[in-house]
Amino acid sequence: MEKSQKINPFILHVLQEVDEEIKKGLEGITLNIAGNSRLMPVERVTGEDFWILARILKKTPYISGLDVRYNCISDVGAYYAAKLLQKNKILKYLRMTGNKIENKGGMLFAAMLQINSSLEKLDLGDCDLGMQSVIAFATVLTQNQTIKGINLNRPILYGEQEESTVHIGHMLKENHCLVELHMCKHHIKNCGIKQLCDALYLNRSLRYLDVSCNKITRDGMVYLADVLKSNTTLEVIDLSFNRIEDAGANYLSETLASHNRSLKALSVVSNNIEGGGLVALSQSMKTNPTLSNIYIWGNKFDEATCVAYSDLIQIGRLKPDNTDVEPFVVDGRLYLAEVSNGLKKHYYWRPTDGEACSHSSNAGFTLVPVGQHI
16 A cells, blocks of 8 residues: 555465464464466566565564565565565575575675574575675674575576685584585585585584585595594585596495494485496495485496395385385396485475475475475
8 A cells, every 4th residue: 555556466365375374373374475386377476566575574473484486576675575584583484596686685685694583594596696695695604693594506606716615614614503505506616515525524513415516526525525424413415416426426435334324315316426336325325324315316327236226125224215216127127217206306396286395305304304394
């Protein structure tokens, strides 16, 4: 009414559903206004729509989570969101994935985190953040002690110096609260993973590290394998879509077989690993009682690989829900088929039927539950 602005019918529909939940006495409600819903027609939320949303959220104590991924919220919407969170003490989870708030919007969120003391999980993946805002987040998180999970996937970075990784490494040495860190598509190379591993010798809070879709090779696994000998905190590591090859898999399997007893899940999907490295990882599971989830699809399977993982599943050491392969036989020979399990299969999309947050498809969030998975 104040701006004589028509309210987005999608927001109106969701708010009416929330009203019904509030009437039932429910609290801690997550407001789901994701723009990629395939189950109902959606008019995507803009920055101006977010102004209305912010006004409503100021006045309700029942909503603790907000999911506005894949909408058209630019830096204008980021301004309203940051302003809301400077004063809001109720909202604990915010997912902005895929909204192009860019560097300007990222800087507004980083400034907000200097004031806000209630937000626990913030997802700014695929938001076109710039180098300046990524460094600002790293700097703010040396002081902020309430954020437990942050997603900084796919920033727009220029240059090959990996400044962002250096700053995040420094942050991990100082921060003792962060549990979940996503750095997918950060152009991390071996020098960058070394920066992170140096910090992990000192960090005692991080449990979920996602460095998928980067440029890490087998040399980077020397640093990771070494830190895993002494780090007792990390429980989930996502190395999908790198290039660690056989040698990198062997470094990891040696540590997992003889030293590390805290890691629960490892994803090496599409890492150009051949039979020798894959079999070595399977052998490490026989001596390591803690590692329960392993994801290997997209590598180069030979017959020995198929037999090794089939044996693990057959003897009950590897549960079918905890891996992304399933054995089958054709003409007396064993093969592996892909199964839709993983650490975060439903991060970028949601199925049209069935559970969008099934444990086997989103095992990373199940093993390391940082508040709600939004």
